[in-house]
Amino acid sequence: MTLHALQIFLLGAPRLERDGEVISLRRRKAVALLAYLAMSGRPHSRDALATLLWPDHNQSSAQANLRRDLSLLKQTLGEEVMVIDRRQVSLDPQADLWLDTAAFQSRLAEAQEHKHDSLTEAVDLYAGNFMEGFTLSDSPAFDEWQFFQSEVVAVELAWHFEQAGLASKAAEYLYQAGSRAVRLPANEEAIAHFERGLSLLETLPETTERNRLELAIQIALFAPLAGAKGYGAPEVGQAYTRARELCEKIDDPDQLFLVLYGLWGHNLVRSELQTSRQLAAECLSLAERVGKVAFLMEAHRMTDESAFYMGLFDRSYHHLEKSLALYDPQEHRSHAETYGQDPGVALLSHGCCILWHVGLPEQALRRGQEAVALAQEQEHPFSLGFALCYSAMMHQYRREPDAVLELAEAAIELSQEQGFILWLAQASYLQGWALAEQGQAAEGSSQMIQSLADWRATGSEFLAAYNTAQLATVQAKMGQVGEGLALLEDAFAVAAEKSQGLYEAELYRLKGEFLLQQGAIASEVEPYFHQAIEVAQRRHALSQELRAVTSLSRLWHEQGKSAAAYTALSKIYDRFGEGFDTADLQESQELLQLLASKST
Numbered sequence: 085m086t087l088h089a090l091q092i093f094l095l096g097a098p099r100l101e102r103d104g105e106v107i108s109l110r111r112r113k114a115v116a117l118l119a120y121l122a123m124s125g126r127p128h129s130r131d132a133l134a135t136l137l138w139p140d141h142n143q144s145s146a147q148a149n150l151r152r153d154l155s156l157l158k159q160t161l162g163e164e165v166m167v168i169d170r171r172q173v174s175l176d177p178q179a180d181l182w183l184d185t186a187a188f189q190s191r192l193a194e195a196q197e198h199k200h201d202s203l204t205e206a207v208d209l210y211a212g213n214f215m216e217g218f219t220l221s222d223s224p225a226f227d228e229w230q231f232f233q234s235e236v237v238a239v240e241l242a243w244h245f246e247q248a249g250l251a252s253k254a255a256e257y258l259y260q261a262g263s264r265a266v267r268l269p270a271n272e273e274a275i276a277h278f279e280r281g282l283s284l285l286e287t288l289p290e291t292t293e294r295n296r297l298e299l300a301i302q303i304a305l306f307a308p309l310a311g312a313k314g315y316g317a318p319e320v321g322q323a324y325t326r327a328r329e330l331c332e333k334i335d336d337p338d339q340l341f342l343v344l345y346g347l348w349g350h351n352l353v354r355s356e357l358q359t360s361r362q363l364a365a366e367c368l369s370l371a372e373r374v375g376k377v378a379f380l381m382e383a384h385r386m387t388d389e390s391a392f393y394m395g396l397f398d399r400s401y402h403h404l405e406k407s408l409a410l411y412d413p414q415e416h417r418s419h420a421e422t423y424g425q426d427p428g429v430a431l432l433s434h435g436c437c438i439l440w441h442v443g444l445p446e447q448a449l450r451r452g453q454e455a456v457a458l459a460q461e462q463e464h465p466f467s468l469g470f471a472l473c474y475s476a477m478m479h480q481y482r483r484e485p486d487a488v489l490e491l492a493e494a495a496i497e498l499s500q501e502q503g504f505i506l507w508l509a510q511a512s513y514l515q516g517w518a519l520a521e522q523g524q525a526a527e528g529s530s531q532m533i534q535s536l537a538d539w540r541a542t543g544s545e546f547l548a549a550y551n552t553a554q555l556a557t558v559q560a561k562m563g564q565v566g567e568g569l570a571l572l573e574d575a576f577a578v579a580a581e582k583s584q585g586l587y588e589a590e591l592y593r594l595k596g597e598f599l600l601q602q603g604a605i606a607s608e609v610e611p612y613f614h615q616a617i618e619v620a621q622r623r624h625a626l627s628q629e630l631r632a633v634t635s636l637s638r639l640w641h642e643q644g645k646s647a648a649a650y651t652a653l654s655k656i657y658d659r660f661g662e663g664f665d666t667a668d669l670q671e672s673q674e675l676l677q678l679l680a681s682k683s684t
Contacts, residue, residue: 090161090181092122095188095237096211098218100160109160112218113137114153116226118161119215122183123233127167127174137223184209188237195244203244210241213260224463228268235264239277251288252297255281259301262308266421269465271308271503278305295330299339302327306346307424311466314506315353315424316543324350337374341367341382345423348386352393353506355545355582361390381410382419385427389434393546395585397441398624404435413458420464429459429467433474440481443626445663452478456491469498469507476514480554481627483667485521488514509539513551520558529558549579550587553594560594565601572598589620589628593635606643613639627668630656634672641679650679 091101098115100107109115116137121128134146141149154173158166165179175181188209194202214234220226242257262277278301285298305323313319324346331340348363364386371379384407391400411428420426432455439448452475459468472495479487495511498504513535520528532555540548552575560568572595579588596612613636620629633656637649657672664673 090165090179091184092118092181093184093211094119094123094215095184095209096213096216098215107160109156111153111156112220113149114156114160115218116220116223117150117153118157120226120229121173121175122181123185125175125177127172129172130170133173136225137220139223139225184211185214185237189240192240192244195248203248206241206244210237213238213264231264231268235261235268235273238264242277242281246284251284252294255284255297255301258284259297259304262301263304263421266304266308269308269311269502271312274308275305275312278308292334295333296336299327299330299334299336299343302330303339303342303346303422306342306349307421307466310349310424310506312503312505314542314544315349316506316545318543320346320543321350321354337370338376341370341374341379342422344370345382345386348390349424352390353544353546355393355548355578355584357390357394357546357583361387361394364390377410378416378419381407381416382423382427384410385431388431388438392434392438393586394583395588395623395625397438400434401438401442404431404438407431408435413462417462420462420467424466425470426459426462426464426467429455429462429464429471432458433471436478437474437481440478440627441625443630443660443663445482445627445666445669447662448478449482465498465502466504466507469495469502469504469511472498473507473510473514476511480514480517483521485518489518489522492518506539506542506544509535509542509544510547513539517554517558520561525558525562529555529562532558545578545582546584547586548582549575549584549591552578553587553591556598557594560598560601565598569595569598569602585619585623587628589616589623589625589632592616592619593628593632596639597635600639606639610636610639626656626659630660630668630672634668634675637675637679641675641682646679646682650676653679 089103093099093101098119100109100118109118117133120133120136130147130150131143134143134150138146138149154166154168158168165176165181167174167176188206191202191206191209195206214237215230218230238257238261242254242261245251245254245257258277258281262274262281265271265274265277281301282298285294285301288294302323306320309317309320309323324343327343328347331343344363344367348360348367351357351363352360364383367379367386368383371383384403388400388403388407391397391403407427408431411431413428416427432451436448436452436455439445439451452471455471456468456475459471472491476488476491476495479491492511492515495507496515499508499511513532516528516531516535518528519531536551536555539551552571556568556571556575559565559571572591575587575591578584579591592612593616596609596616599609599612613632616632617629617636620626620632633652637653640646640649640652653672653676657669657676660669663669
């Protein structure tokens, strides 16, 4: 390499040399500015640069910061390197400077002409990912540009290695490119890179190193596949089934944990809840054996979620709190890329739903708000979709259609922008329910039916009984009680087949209420309310128990049993210490007042 007066290295950790000696730039924004100007090779307006690097500052402050860093660059590099006027900034194309990325591109171009030594030289120049270890947390546009540059470099290397017949090296760089795409996030690009890498590995004989690389790629596929196609998609199951086969050949507890996690998530969403529960137990045992806090945190979360959908609310709450106690937002920030979503967001999102079920509706409200706030702070779109949908579901529990509509619409906009088909289907369903509750019953019902079909098309079944019951309620309110009862039977069947105990008590209560609407006599209806109460008590679902006792008390009142109704309802009402402004508790309080007036 000919020695130039100024050398800029951006492959690997960024550094600057003059006449072979390392020189330092004291400010990170100055480093970013130099890299951006060097890579583009053209002038940029001052306004554009100021906005790129100081997006949260007003124009005056951003321009002042830009002037300060331009002055530092001129002082450090020499005035002959910079071209600066009142409107634009660039590096002088005539300046005596060398850029490693430009040399890298030149060697790749020569390699394309079958100069194999040039490919070797290009690899030697590739000291690491583009600006490795460098980031500007307050400039997301710059970070995105940096990630994109890194992905482009890795893809180019992969292509050249593939053309040279070096499939293993090509797959290695495709793995790097896919991993960078995940961080953008650009799910479809990541999937394409990973799948191309896997197809190249299929051409190679099995060796330990080849199997390790394939395992890494199969694991990395989980997050983008889940985002683009849904956790329950067949492709997710195929990736993790193959990954588990590879784990049997490679003794690596860390990789095994990630594979078990992926299989757990796939089975959970498909509502194979007994299998997901067993996988969660395997992960908890493995986490305790290796003693990793991060694994323990995730394993407790897995156990919490499996128990939640099975309606085991006391067990779910126990593991939720254990996991939350181990969660650290900064320490576990990278989990969003590896596991598909930020674990803290997932914990708070499920937590808000669990808290409602166990009779803590105000705490549920606060935790839902915390979930959305954390997802926004983490700037991870899939996690935000998670938080918006579960917070909306919590408001659905609380019978607050306006809040449901606001959150659902935000989730729909995000999901359409990012291509999240699972969250799009669930959010559209919630939006339909909210519209129906606000008086647009026909439109809302139609949207719920279509969204439920879209949701199931992703392979998702984990909320099937609950979603079907909500649709049944809308149909009954429209006067289509027969259709509502038929839907309830579908929900009962799914709940029994898939062990979905989440909404079991409500299914019995709703059947009793629908039968009353059809004119059934009290002796036919009352057993369903008693069954709802028994199930809710067994599952420690205090809010569902309140609804069932309220329905039973209303029935008893109509039979002239106001005193007994008052005793039963007041007993459970007094177990609540919060949430007295929610629809369920207000309705119960009004009924208690009526019963008190009739029983005296």
